[in-house]
Amino acid sequence: MTTPGNKQAHEKRMAELAAKRRKRDERLAAMARQAHQEELAALATNPLGRCLLGSLADLEELPTEEWAPYVARQDWLFHPAVPNAFRTNAKVEISRRLAERIRAEGGDPLNDPMPDEPDGPFQSIAQVFNRAMPATPAPTTKTERTKPMISITLNISSPADIEAARAMLPGILGGFAATHAPEATASVPLAPDVQPEPAKKTRARKAAEPAPEPTVDADFAPLPDKDIAAEAPVEAQPEPVAEAPAAIDGPAVVAALQAFAKVKGPLAVKALLTKFNASRLSDIKPDQYAAVMAEVA
Numbered sequence: 001m002t003t004p005g006n007k008q009a010h011e012k013r014m015a016e017l018a019a020k021r022r023k024r025d026e027r028l029a030a031m032a033r034q035a036h037q038e039e040l041a042a043l044a045t046n047p048l049g050r051c052l053l054g055s056l057a058d059l060e061e062l063p064t065e066e067w068a069p070y071v072a073r074q075d076w077l078f079h080p081a082v083p084n085a086f087r088t089n090a091k092v093e094i095s096r097r098l099a100e101r102i103r104a105e106g107g108d109p110l111n112d113p114m115p116d117e118p119d120g121p122f123q124s125i126a127q128v129f130n131r132a133m134p135a136t137p138a139p140t141t142k143t144e145r146t147k148p149m150i151s152i153t154l155n156i157s158s159p160a161d162i163e164a165a166r167a168m169l170p171g172i173l174g175g176f177a178a179t180h181a182p183e184a185t186a187s188v189p190l191a192p193d194v195q196p197e198p199a200k201k202t203r204a205r206k207a208a209e210p211a212p213e214p215t216v217d218a219d220f221a222p223l224p225d226k227d228i229a230a231e232a233p234v235e236a237q238p239e240p241v242a243e244a245p246a247a248i249d250g251p252a253v254v255a256a257l258q259a260f261a262k263v264k265g266p267l268a269v270k271a272l273l274t275k276f277n278a279s280r281l282s283d284i285k286p287d288q289y290a291a292v293m294a295e296v297a
Contacts, residue, residue, distance in 0.1 A: 051076055052090050056097060064101060067094070068124030078132035091129045095122060248289040254281060260296040272296070 043049025055074055059067055076082070077090060098121055099109035113120050119127070261269045272295055278284050284292060 048082065048086055052093070056093065059094065059097065060101075064098060064105075064121045067098060067121050068128055071125055072128045084133060087129065087133060091125070094125060098122065098125070248293055250286075250289070253284065253289050253292055256293055256296045257281065 040053070043053055055071075055077070059070060062070060071077070071094065077087060102109045102121075109122075112122070257269060257272075260272070272292070273279065273281070273283070275295075276284055276288050276292065
């Protein structure tokens with residue numbers, strides 16, 4: 001909600017901002033005037049600058065309608081020896097003083113004439129400088145034209161193909177030169193030592209050809225058998241003899257059955273004895289010891 005107190009505070013704040021802007025603008029204007037005075041002082045140190053200062057003094061005594069004809073009569077200003085940068089600075093200084101003169105007379109420097117009205121002093125002076133100053137060419141990235149490189153691949157597999165290609169090349173290059181590259185050579189002879197490129201092999205032709213023999217590097221080729229036998233004779237090694245399994249006796253079977261009973265229980269031992277047609281351990285025959293040990297293992 002806006003109250004009288006808030007409105008007064010807002011107006012005070014806006015007034016303070018406006019005062020700061022005025023001080024900033026005045027400071028910038030003073031800096032611009034100082035820089036302009038330094039530029040005018042620098043003009044007095046060279047002959048071109050002194051001529052420009054004299055012409056500006058003459059313009060101050062003329063009406064604004066006569067400024068453009070007076071500037072057009074200054075041949076020294078449009079001499080080719082005068083740098084364009086100096087001529088541009090002179091145009092800016094004349095336009096600035098013209099604006100000050102129109103403002104001092106109560107006019108508006110920004111009030112340009114309508115399209116159906118004659119040109120004003122600003123447009124007339126600009127036309128004088130535009131006619132005298134050459135137009136600056138726009139920067140371009142276009143590179144100079146270079147001779148094109150022509151690459152032609154021919155499938156040549158016989159001397160007859162070489163002769164046919166030699167007869168064909170002048171026509172090919174001549175047509176290309178007429179449409180694309182005037183600098184292209186009309187004929188390019190084939191070198192006498194050019195070897196014809198072998199024709200590409202088809203799958204049937206590859207299958208019909210014999211397979212190449214494998215080549216072995218000389219450094220890795222195996223030595224002859226006689227050299228190997230002479231340098232390192234191989235001694236006959238005796239064949240290993242399988243050791244006979246240790247004999248299984250009755251105490252070993254009894255110990256194995258006792259361990260089996262502790263793990264599986266008495267019923268499992270009874271079932272095992274029944275499998276070998278025995279009612280007790282003494283009924284197991286020695287030739288059954290191996291089978292019993294395999295069962296309880």
